Amino acid sequence: MGTWRSVDFGPVNRIAIPLTSLSIIALLVQLYIEDGRDDDARKSVRQLELDLEIAHERRLLRASQLGIPVYQRQYSYKDSIPKELERLREESQHYRRLHNAFQSVIIIGSLGTTTAASLADISGMLKWVTVGLSFSVGVSAGFTGYFKYRERSFYLQQTADAIEQHATAFELGIRPYTQDETENLARLTEEIESLRVEQRKREQQLDQPHEGRDGTV
Template identity: 45%
Template sequence: MPQPLNTFGDAMTTDVLIEHRREIADLKQRIKNRQLQVFGLFATPIILVAELLAWASLKILFWLRSDTPSAINEINGGIALFLGLAVVVQLVAEFSEEFDVWRDRKTSVRELKLKLSLAEERHILEARRRTPPASDRQASYKERLPGEIMRLRQESQHYRRVHLLMQWLLFVSSAAISAVTAWYDPPQPAKGALIGLGFTVTVITAAAGYFKPRERAFNLQQTADSIEQHATALELGIAPYNATEEAKNLELFATTVEGLRAEQRMREQQLDQPQQGQQQVI
């Protein structure tokens, strides 16, 4: 008879690991928020002082013996007032005991990073202690693949749209250059339009050659199709996943998919390299 599954223990393991991930994600967000808060505390007074100095410099350089225009005074006064209010609000949020607005006030970013390191270490130790068998991990790996396939296809569609947009802009700009040149003879009234269209054609051509959105879209779509093909073969139990033992099929499937993902990353790296570097790699 098959052994009963320890569903209670599995559920506890899952809940513990999820809780660790939530704690890590929360600390990462808190670190980002705290970095912005500390930046505002230090940067806002500096910007306020710089703005006041700039206001005074304008007065000394241009209107030393006369009155400063009211528009200049209004603009600089409004900016100074806004920055002053921002300084006061941030100081109150940081040091006031009555207003608990900031979650990590009076806490350094270094302390939060230390908490994050400890949380990640606890997560690693807990995951190592509660690591399920390889067959279970391979089965869960198979269940995560639909999301990976969807991500690859979305990125492929994004690069395909970028490629199509660049091509249409290139077509329209190239045709417009000929049309404007033929319409104006000599082309003096449309000189600015011709310069702009020629600039657009040059930029689009250079961007398409450098970023290669068509090649990226093709590679992503090819990887997604290959992974989906292997997932379907595993689901149907056909070659090469027709072994009698499910564990062997899962192991072969995980190895194959990781190989496909490694090939995709290598192709992305080759596209990011200059043309000379690509020829050396090839």
């Protein structure tokens, strides 16, 4: 395994084999993160998010039925902003980590494939190294292209920053929140809800296939 005729492949094997193993292990880890979790776990997270949204809607509905003034309901809405910011940033970091991990597999695998391919005609084992690296690169590129982790992370972070900017401006009483408190609160609620709606539209657009997105532009 380490030699062929008079050629010693020991140094090559010590580089190629760990490189292939590292690339494949990284790919398997990312596949596990994305699809390896059981369906019940993924459903439970989604169910918790849905339950949270339902609870929030019920609170607003109950407040409306009790005849609570609008500005008090808007205060309740404002109090939910920190939790919304935390959710957006956690999701942004999650997608950013996935994107960076897959990009690392692509970079390492591409370099390893080029190196192994240059020696593939000498050793049959290196051909399998090339196949493994090429497969990991292809799968990683497919995942990043289809799920668009970078775009999702960017939009989530952008929305979180915009919401935080409005919340800070409201607390400090600076533009555009320079009116009385009731008007400022109404404007803050309107701006935050507008940002959330825009974020949902972006997520729906990213979930569409390429043909659907091209048709809507």
